[in-house]
Amino acid sequence: MAILELKNVSAGYGRNTILKDFCISIEEGKLVSLLGSSGCGKTTTLRTMAGFIDVSQGQFFFDGQDYTHRPIHKRGFGYVFQSYALFPHLNVFENVAFGLKRQHVGKAEIQTRVTEMLSRVGLAGFADRLPADMSGGQRQRVALARALVLKPRVLLMDEPLSNLDARLRVEMRVEIRRLQQEMGITAVYVTHDQEECFSISDQVAIMNNGRIEQMDTPVHIYSHPVNEFTARFVGFENFVPLTRENGRYASASGTVFEAEGTAPKLKAACRPDDLQLVPGHEGGVMCLRGRIVVATFLGKQMQYLVNTKEGDYLVNTAADTLYAPNDPVTIFFPAEKTIYTTDEA
């Protein structure tokens, strides 16, 4: 059963409506990521759930209760800010104890719960430090501890790792996933980093222009993006427009693709890594003929930009066969690695 549910919600800042008639439902205990480029509405969605933004239309349900107009402090959701928003005048212990004090928890219990939480996020011994004297990664952990110590049923995270360096990001996302699973919390995670959210999420919602383009498990989105937008988001770059003629799909130059369906127009797409390159001009199904335009050495691989009648395509191949610019080549789209999208996005 869905624990968090936005039903036909419209929300935004002042007159600038970002979400229109927006729906999402999130199941209990899952970590769901909202993925998209800036301005797609992912943070607005999160802030609407937290209560920072007024909902002008629609409803927000938490565990079956109408939370649409419930004040922030009565929602009891944990929130981790992109900037961490630690209280600069309080030390680590006081920051983490802040929420517990509001719940009138006894002094001894505060002491044990904060200490336990700090060691859980790897900050035992840092209780007396002020946020200003800590590194980004440490502050991030304090922010996480401050939210988690209240044992919230829902944890909302707004790009919590975007201010950390690459190595720390990988370390912390594993940490976040571990804590979320250990404590059985429902988590909503906003990010623009595809790799980051695919690695830790149960489900990913890819957002664009205030709408969800696709919401599914990372594995399924990765192999079966439903439209060009999500396909591009998960690394498909080479699109071939196809038209349906005589029951078959063919490209503008007449190459037949083995697509199924009834839509008048489709696009075939394949990742640069999955395309195959053969020397010379070969004919056949799923093949495009062209010439090498640019050859780039990527280390393990060579990347070729190939010009065909359908346009330019990127192909990554093993560096054992080398081509020079202007060499004639044929690009082959392997059937099992080629996807077909309806051309809406």
Next chain:
Amino acid sequence: MRKRWALVLCAPGIVFLILCCAWPVLRIVLQTVYDDTGAVSFAGYAALFRKSFFTNSLTRTLRLAAITTAVCAVVGVPVSYYISRMSEKRKSLAISLATFPLLTSAIVRSICWIVLLGKKGVINNLLVGIGLIDRPLSILYTETSMLIGYIQLFMPLMLLSLVGVMESIDDELLQAAQTLGCPPVLAFIKVVVPLSVSGLITGGMLVFTGTMTAYATPSLLGGTKTKVLSTLIDQYANINSDWVSASLVAVVMIFFTVLINVLFTQIAGRLNRRQSA
């Protein structure tokens, strides 16, 4: 080399300060610690502190300064926060409106209050007119009218000190406090107020010393029974031509001004260490 140049460049300022500030103050202080025979004596101070007329003025000065500072702080915190969250355009308008009292002459401002607060002033006429009171209230020439004048005069200093500090407080801190269970007003008290302490101290220092040393406002809005140190000095010097007594009061005033400033600085130093240690 650089040091020598620095000295040369500072010299005109130093000479000016010694001649026009340090020397006269020193003369005043010295005047008060010698008796007629030229021996060092604090009898003048002992005599001064035995006069209830003086001790009343001293406590009144300190009390009015404390009340003014407290009112400016309590009113200033929410107003400054409101101003600090405005858009740049509206903010500069609000700040120029807030500082307007500072830009008008103390005489003009005080006379306006006389027009408003007098027995036949606008406020009394209005209150009697609508039948709320039978006889006009005596507000003018009391401590109340002085407080009103002081608060109006020094509020801008508090607002300016606070707005600067509050602008740097991130809105997300308030939201964070709310997600941790604080209702909005409590979140404000727990987060914005402690983070504004440095502004409160600067503002408090300016308001307190300003009120303690102000002259035009208490002399126009205060009465003969509500003398403060500055008006007392004026009375000794200009009416009684008793320069020694005037100097004695002046030294006491300087002493308390310095003392209060040291106290404020001490508190500020302690809090700053806490915040940046």
